Amino acid sequence: MIDNENMKIKEMLDEDLYWAIIEKSLQNSDNQDTQEEILIKELGNLTPKEILGFQLRTDKLLNEIYTFKMCCAGYIMNDEYCSDDGFEYFRYWVISRGKGVYYNAKQNPDTLIDEVSEDIEYYEFETFGYVAHTAFEDKTGKESYDYIEYDNSNIAEEFEFNGEENTETIKKICPQLFEKFLANK
Numbered sequence: 001m002i003d004n005e006n007m008k009i010k011e012m013l014d015e016d017l018y019w020a021i022i023e024k025s026l027q028n029s030d031n032q033d034t035q036e037e038i039l040i041k042e043l044g045n046l047t048p049k050e051i052l053g054f055q056l057r058t059d060k061l062l063n064e065i066y067t068f069k070m071c072c073a074g075y076i077m078n079d080e081y082c083s084d085d086g087f088e089y090f091r092y093w094v095i096s097r098g099k100g101v102y103y104n105a106k107q108n109p110d111t112l113i114d115e116v117s118e119d120i121e122y123y124e125f126e127t128f129g130y131v132a133h134t135a136f137e138d139k140t141g142k143e144s145y146d147y148i149e150y151d152n153s154n155i156a157e158e159f160e161f162n163g164e165e166n167t168e169t170i171k172k173i174c175p176q177l178f179e180k181f182l183a184n185k
Contacts (some may be wrong), residue, residue, distance in 0.1 A: 097115055
């Protein structure tokens with residue numbers, strides 16, 4: 001339990017446990033709302049320290065795919081739009097799809113072609129970023145932000161992205177996604 005108001009958690013949740021929780025949420029849901037509910041419930045079974053560790057692991061994974069190539073995929077998949085917030089929500093969606101999807105996309109964002117569905121309008125999952133915060137508050141009655149110590153040493157460098165100016169580059173980085181979403185526009 002977190003008793004000390006000044007206590008800051010900086011340890012991430014074990015990665016295998018992290019992905020097991022994501023996988024369970026995927027196996028037991030068929031939409032984001034249900035997945036979110038399951039994630040919050042599963043996180044509620046953890047200790048407050050582990051819940052914070054889940055958030056820290058999420059933040060690390062999110063940062064690791066803050067790349068120009070991933071932005072290309074987000075731009076293509078979300079109807080030629082990828083604002084700063086939209087790109088964050090897109091990366092949450094990538095993480096929410098599970099370990100295999102995440103690591104394949106991290107290596108080559110064009111592999112996200114396997115996740116394309118006619119049922120999805122936008123490939124975003126904004127509320128995924130809040131599941132640990134909600135579970136922590138439900139369990140402790142306290143704000144999680146007061147207990148997390150962020151390590152800013154691994155902050156990704158910002159980059160400029162203009163899809164209209166980078167059409168040929170986007171096409172080279174994500175040829176399958178480009179063909180599916182933009183080739184006939």
